[in-house]
Amino acid sequence: MQMYLLALNPTDSVTEGFLPAARRLGLAVTVLTDQPAAHRAAAGDAYDGVEVIECPVRDFRAVVAMISAHRRPDAVFSNSDHLQVHTALAAAYFGLPAKDWRAALRTKDKAEMRRGLAAAGLSAGAAVHAVELPAGADPATVLDRQDIRYPCVVKPREGVASEDVVLVRDRSDLLARCAEIRARRPGDALVVEEFLPGALHTLETLGDGTDRRVLGGFRTRLSPPPYFIEERLTWEPEQPEPVVAQVLAQLDALGVGFGACHTEFVVDRGVARLVEVNYRAIGDQCDLLLADLLRVPFFDLVLRVHLGEPLPPGPWPAPGRAACLAYPCADRAGTLTAAPGAEDVDVEGVRLAYRPLRAVGSRRPLHHTNRDLLGVVRAIGPDQETVDRRVDAFLDARTWEITP
Template sequence: MSHPMLLVIGSGPRPMRSYLLEQTAAHYPQLLINDTPLTWQKPYVIDHEVADLSDPIAVNAAAASLAVRRPIAGVVTWDEYYLMTVARLAQSLGGRPGNTLAAVAAARDKATSRQRFAAAGVPSAASTWVHTLDAAASAAERVDYPVVLKPAAHAGGIGVVRVGTITDLPTAWSIASAGAAHQGPEGDGVLVEEYLDGPEVSVETVTHRGVTSAVAVTRTSVGFDPYFMETEHSVTADDPLLYKVSPVAAAALEAVGITHGVSHVEIRLTKDGPKVIEVNARLGGDLIGELVRLATGISLPLASAALACGEIPDLRPTRQRSAVIGMIYPPTAGLVTHRDLLPGNDHHLEHFQWLCDVGDVATLTPSSTTPNNIRCGFAVVSGDSAHDTQQHLDEVLGRVVVEVTSEAQRAA
């Protein structure tokens, strides 16, 4: 008799997502519904179907076909845009473990999230939901500059921009509204929000039957003002900051109704205390789950699989270390003509990955449809402490060479 299997919706791109399938496949036979035929995913998947992941009817049909051939114990995704699909599938497959549709919709739609935060007394940014530039201008005047514009139901920083003055608003509105035009169906329009000044962190949580455990805190660096492009994430076991921010993260999850799964709660540490940026009812991107494993020994992908299959995840830490990922961005916009990692000490280097090739066009302006399109690569290092790990990362990034020829140089 076949073992019950985990159904995964969407593998995502290999550089950032292969560790998810790899870690879960070691304990759970996996089925995959993907939007392209299998390539690198083959070693981790028992059976699969190809379907348009943006079409819930097509995904349901693919899941039904798999269910005829294989016993499905649970369903999971690590992609923000398929959370509603997974919630529906969990119900249609005979009540598999998962969040309610209402809870997932509230997490996806940041306007609804803000309303629920306010009702529950969870500290977050003042926010107004708008659909026109004039309404955005009025809201910004009430909140007072600087403000942040963001699509109501996007992810990956798409369309999110800081606005310093009313003079900057029209340009910022064109960026945010372009992002909003491509956001998920769970929300529409743009939020005009109070700018939360202070360091950014995220709390990586596991919620089982409504009880949330905070596993790790991720310290995040952002750059490229007025955008919020993430440049580094770092995780250290037993970071004392975790005990300060975990109650806020748990309250935010409860406010939107999340009772199940691995979540990624983004927070800013303001002068008035921690304030919630947003709740993501899935594992954090940018290899954050891998940083957690390297630092603590806890596998968040495996925890999400266990929960999806109705089991209690193992959250016992087995490491006391630190890990950090540093993003590699181009020095300027233009054509990538050379890239290299010069020889050096790779003892602490866990992963190194190029995301650009020679001949690619590099930009310094985020796309309205694709997150992080300006990255050239990333490096992941580990160490015994946050200080040591940062030094190791700086050494590796100091050996990275990316040469770009600008349009002006090519025209000369």
């Protein structure tokens, strides 16, 4: 069977998750990408036997043309935030199982997501007040016509990885932040939305178009304001049933139900309010931990539903283990001059894996986003106290040095 995988840059999700899963399923894989050299140079054996073809993957018409001129597809798949609409349109063209392209668009476009949820008429408490700043529009003119509730958050309408997501306290701060973001992203539309108080949680789901399973989620610790860098994620196997029901109802309103989905939300006085919906598997190696933690082959199942197979009968057993991920993060611009290498440790029943995310010798600015992460610790153990203690001890015993 032939699978086409659409990708931009190589990611751990693809190289350590989906490509090995495709090999286990006996699939012939063709990677369509606008960065073929990066994929051909990817480390390890993940790309052994994988065909890599250059393609302007942000243009679904070019994707359709490339596939039509090549081999008949059995699945068209992507785990990229940026390519879900294009992948859905290409898969639908060939009559293959796919996400609804409209749902993929609603979740990628944060302004459209807010409009879609408001139009659905769900609980008024779940609604989030948001204002769109079109590309090229004068923020001051637009904001003067709108009711802005401070504090609020400004973000790119189609951004990822907490890039240019900033908390602002008043109008002058908002205008200044808009100007900064526009200087970096002159062609991007922005969204200004009310700040949502409460702890940040995630819900990880997987659906085959008929059946949808809740896999669990994470509680996320963020960096101090005004930025929103994910510093630590702690596994939460269950959320209160009313909260889960509210999140799923909002996903239904957006049309989300096929394949993997990573949803971020806060709970404010018992009401679940969506922060954003990423219509793909969770990233930053959380999906790798999820695959280790669950007693089901996560990556294989994601690909199977895109091949038209139903999810296996449930309910699936709960893992019965504790887990977390922690990310050492750069606090300044400069060159990374010292950092630990990859390690695997097993102590006190805790399996801990550390993987660098930035090479020693690399020089980078400070982004105030997840791009500042230096590495990731994944840990699974018998209870949360032990897992947290071993992760803290691991981080305390190692050094990351950045030279300005």
